Structures are given as C-alpha cells and as structure tokens.
Amino acid sequence: MGAKDLVLIEGLEIRTVIGIYDWEREIRQTVRLDLEMAWDISKAAASDDIHDALDYKSVSKRLISFVEASSFGLIERLAEQCAQILMQEFGVSWLRLKMSKPGAVRGTENVAVVIERGSAA
Numbered sequence: 001m002g003a004k005d006l007v008l009i010e011g012l013e014i015r016t017v018i019g020i021y022d023w024e025r026e027i028r029q030t031v032r033l034d035l036e037m038a039w040d041i042s043k044a045a046a047s048d049d050i051h052d053a054l055d056y057k058s059v060s061k062r063l064i065s066f067v068e069a070s071s072f073g074l075i076e077r078l079a080e081q082c083a084q085i086l087m088q089e090f091g092v093s094w095l096r097l098k099m100s101k102p103g104a105v106r107g108t109e110n111v112a113v114v115i116e117r118g119s120a121a
C-alpha cells in the first residue's frame with residue numbers, strides 16, 4: 001500500500017496587496033496559508049538527510065517571497081498560483097491549501113478558500 005504521509009505548514013502569515021476594491025490596492029493585508037502536502041517521508045526518515053525531505057523551510061521562504069511580491073484581486077487566484085509553485089518547483093503530487101484573509105469581513109473570525117490539487121502518489 002502507498003504511503004499517505006503529509007508535510008504541513010500551518011498558519012503562515014504574509015502581508016501582501018490583495019483585494020478587489022480600490023482602497024485595497026493601496027494597502028497591505030494579511031493572508032494566512034495552511035498547507036497539507038503529500039510526501040513520502042520514508043526516505044528522509046531512513047537517511048536523516050534534508051535532501052530527501054520536503055524542506056518546509058524552503059517551501060515557506062518561496063511562498064513568502066512570491067506572496068509578498070504579488071498583487072492579485074481574489075484569494076482564489078493567489079491560492080491557485082501558490083499551488084502551481086508547489087507542484088512545479090517542489091514536485092508535490094497532491095496538496096490541500098487553505099488561503100485565509102482574516103479581518104476581511106467585519107463580524108467574521110475568518111474568510112477563506114480551500115483548494116485541493118493533484119493526486120496522491
């Protein structure tokens with residue numbers, strides 16, 4: 001049976017330009033990423049070598065760099081672009097990504113989209 005291991009990044013908060021209204025194009029707001037990424041950890045567990053692991057530090061730094069420089073309207077578009085980076089640059093075969101924009105709607109604790117991409121290896 002195939003492995004069902006996951007590497008997680010939870011609560012990654014990044015300041016960026018995001019939103020559809022004129023006033024939102026003038027400020028930075030916080031988005032929060034929660035990520036589940038399929039990754040067979042057995043090789044890294046055996047070797048104890050970071051090169052065999054999905055390096056959550058490298059992934060986080062890449063996403064921070066991309067999101068900080070981006071200026072999309074919708075969190076849907078931002079989520080999709082992040083998913084494509086994870087699959088194309090890091091070889092992630094399946095992922096679930098929650099893109100939150102806390103504070104966007106008064107009276108709510110949070111608003112978000114959740115996307116799943118790819119297929120489990």
Ligand SMILES: Nc1nc2c(c(=O)[nH]1)N=C([C@H](O)[C@@H](O)CO)CN2
Pocket residue numbers: 018019020021024073074075076101104105
């Ligand atoms: N499904 C979405 N709905 C809305 C979004 C969004 O990105 N996805 N964005 C906005 C505004 O930018 C809002 O965040 C301003 O408070 C409205 N609806």
